[in-house]
Amino acid sequence: MKNIIITREASGFEEVKDLFIKAGFNPISFPLIRFEPVEIKNFNLEDYKYLIFTSKNAVKYFFSQIPKIDKKIIAVGEKTAKYLEKLGYKDIIVPEVFSAEGLKAYFEKNIDTFKDKKIALIRASEGMDTLLNSNFKIDLIPVYETKLNIPENVDEIKSLIENEKVYAIVFSSPSTFKGFLNIFKEESKKLLDKMLTVAIGKTTKNFIESQGFKVDVVPDKFTFEEIVKKLKVISKD
Template identity: 30%
Template sequence: MFDPEFPLTGETIVFTGSNQPEEAVELVEKFGGKTLYYPLIETSVRQSQLPDFERYDWLIFTSGNSAEAFCQLHLATHAKIAAVGEKTAEVLEQHGYQVSFMPSVYSADVFVKEFPAVAGEANCLFIKGSLARNTIASMPMKVDEWIIYETTFKIENAEKLKALDGVTVIFASPSAVSAYREAGGDWSGIRVAAIGHVTENAIRQEGGTVDFIPEKYTYTEIINEIVKGSF
């Protein structure tokens, strides 16, 4: 019998990002569900020469991974900071950096539409992972790119994931989708959740159907969307 206090009873939610979102895991458990964690990508900080940060007016971060890697360097900078997403901003602010701009929707596609009006002709440095798309660099301003970490696929976890049935799988990046497909994963027997319309588009381009996507691109909001679908 369905229990509205525990709407995820009997449901299993699979997280696939490079870091397990503890708050979202706790929320699933609060609603009576179970969780699995099969990260489909892993990151490692690249050992490379540091850019001359004094040249830049803005530093741009589009992921928590790039923010965490940057914070490990303990650098002082006069540049303003732009971040895509609450978690990305949270990482930076926890390490003493002030975030001066975030887009109205946590997506690089929206960022490139809104940021030029704020930054003008500023010199910008996009701090990114090796598989990041080139959306940010498409802006009509000076944008240099610095790869701060490498992204690799965890195919062994993708193999485990493709063997599951009757679960809801959360994809948070196109890279995770690529890893799943490279391992031969298809979309049968699972419900699919996407964080962000870029990830949603990657799933659709690979022949999948997205069952859940939140208006606000966070893990907690995707869990709330899954809960709504249970009623």
Template identity: 30%
Template sequence: MKPVVVMTDSEKTQTDEVEIVHIPLIGIEMLPVKSDYLHRHYDWLIFTSKNAVKLFFKVYPTITYDKVAAIGSKTAEVLNDYGIIIDYMPTEFNQEKFIAEAAGRFKGSRCCLPVSQKARSLMYDHLAAQGEVDRIDLYRPIASRSAADLINAMIEEEKVDVLTFMSPSAVKAYYSHYNPVRIPVIAVGPVTRDALLRVQQTCVTPDGATKEQMIKKILEMREHNEF
């Protein structure tokens, strides 16, 4: 039988390799448009999520820019769908690697950083030290208690083989109500892994921060009888 995997993010995934049960722990709520930014020009637009891309071009269509930077393959895919050329993307999909590989790329630049209200300040702090940066909070994450309850019920009924997390927000949405689980837990990357470790949840991470790599890791674990 295929392993049953609960995916807790907002983007549905299709694969024939595992049986995916899609239960999003986080929704989003758009925040008011900041009219002062509507007609500004930037040297760089910097995107750290696909949600930020989709909402930014919807609500700030008059902002102009010279170059675009991005973190993550999914973010890049959405930008490509918009026909936007990416001028800089790190080799690993996290803010730490983005900053390390950028070196002095943003020095003296005017940057726009459209993000979630709950986004870490690391990127903003780096850009502010290099030049000017406007952080635009586009949306805020909304935790779903009903989703957490459903996941917990499925785990108690032994209907789930693996639980996955794509963000610290999702980790908080579940573990604010429930204790660490005994089934395997997969974190998409180091930031989410650290959030899980803080709530005493053991977990593993794939070689790359993508769902494809997460599924590959799950299949490897099944092959080695780890669950």
């Protein structure tokens, strides 16, 4: 059974580990980030026509402070949309491409719908400024922040990689890759060369490459389900 290192936050690992197990892989949690809530300030819900939720975490941390809304909702990704549906929200807009670039393209395609409408972008305090720098009226409403984390199993992970017992490592955001560099520093390239480097989407891929590293696998659709499918095909070659 091939070992796959998952670098996302600990609770996020629990959400995806069964996908890898069912596909015949052995997922190993190596949480290189953790989340902390951010107090929502200077936010008047009535000012906004649309609310964009970029992740399940954005939904969770927002509704821990704002109990109920009656606004049009845009969700990045099907899982974010399903999480909102569980909370009772319906008619959620889900752009086809699950990224900031995908959102921008969606707005530009439907410019008559969104022009002159105030939109709240609800996400972590860190992130791409693609939407914020667009021609639409979009305000950033940070509800949590991402912190680099040093997992307890650093030595174990390093030993597995050095002994070539890891098939692939999955980076689910630029922050997870920053966490890897933060721990392994100048050893990072040597370690990454011993396994496949997987980026969940183009934003993460572009960041990894901007740091001078290569990316071996990017799914066509930016989800863990598609990562598992792609790894399963590659592992049979």
